[in-house]
Amino acid sequence: GAVVSQHPSWVICKSGTSVKIECRSLDFQATTMFWYRQFPKQSLMLMATSNEGSKATYEQGVEKDKFLINHASLTLSTLTVTSAHPEDSSFYICSARRGGWETQYFGPGTRLLVL
Amino acid sequence: DQQVKQNSPSLSVQEGRISILNCDYTNSMFDYFLWYKKYPAEGPTFLISISSIKDKNEDGRFTVFLNKSAKHLSLHIVPSQPGDSAVYFCAASGQAGTALIFGKGTTLSVSS
Numbered sequence: 001g002a003v004v005s006q007h008p009s010w011v012i013c014k015s016g017t018s019v020k021i022e023c024r025s026l027d028f029q030a031t032t033m034f035w036y037r038q039f040p041k042q043s044l045m046l047m048a049t050s051n052e053g054s055k056a057t058y059e060q061g062v063e064k065d066k067f068l069i070n071h072a073s074l075t076l077s078t079l080t081v082t083s084a085h086p087e088d089s090s091f092y093i094c095s096a097r098r099g100g101w102e103t104q105y106f107g108p109g110t111r112l113l114v115l
Numbered sequence: 116d117q118q119v120k121q122n123s124p125s126l127s128v129q130e131g132r133i134s135i136l137n138c139d140y141t142n143s144m145f146d147y148f149l150w151y152k153k154y155p156a157e158g159p160t161f162l163i164s165i166s167s168i169k170d171k172n173e174d175g176r177f178t179v180f181l182n183k184s185a186k187h188l189s190l191h192i193v194p195s196q197p198g199d200s201a202v203y204f205c206a207a208s209g210q211a212g213t214a215l216i217f218g219k220g221t222t223l224s225v226s227s
Contacts, residue, residue, distance in 0.1 A: 006158070034214050034215070036217075042219065043218060043219040043220060044159070044204065046214045046215070046216070093158050095158075095215075103149065103161050103164060104149075105161060106151070106158035106159045106161075107158045108158045109156065109157060109158045
């Protein structure tokens, strides 16, 4: 199967600090990785699309300076929430795809709580 | 503007019966559709997909039907089992390499 991991699974941080979330495809090379955010009882909202070796493409309304995405290799993408604020508290989920029409496989998610 | 709509936030079904989850979309450029199952505090798990060249795809207890003219798809689960209780998300994409657009999900509860 296609396994995607995320680390950490949950994190609590103080307002103003930065938090890095890792997304790894464990048994396949992901040409494209996606970052989503989910608020309680809401759908998954796409934040950005990242292709290995190139800059991420952010969705409208997502601050690229606040949510830094790095897709350094075909198996790793990171999302850094900079200067976190309580309103950034959410469930962040990544997904990875081998390429083309392949199915997206999701990580288990990271719950962020900013105090 | 929601491009993928799941108008029923919840559905309750008895064990052994059929569960039918519905999804409508507005963007005629969508041509690849997927269903995901999600438990609280976990990432979505892929269930089944269908491309626009088909109108039906079956995998075990799960069948997805696509009606392109109506811009409607549905997921049938038969027979339903208590372990199927979860949130089901419908998702669509327009072309290879593009991201998925998700509906808001339908919470399925299967009682024994």
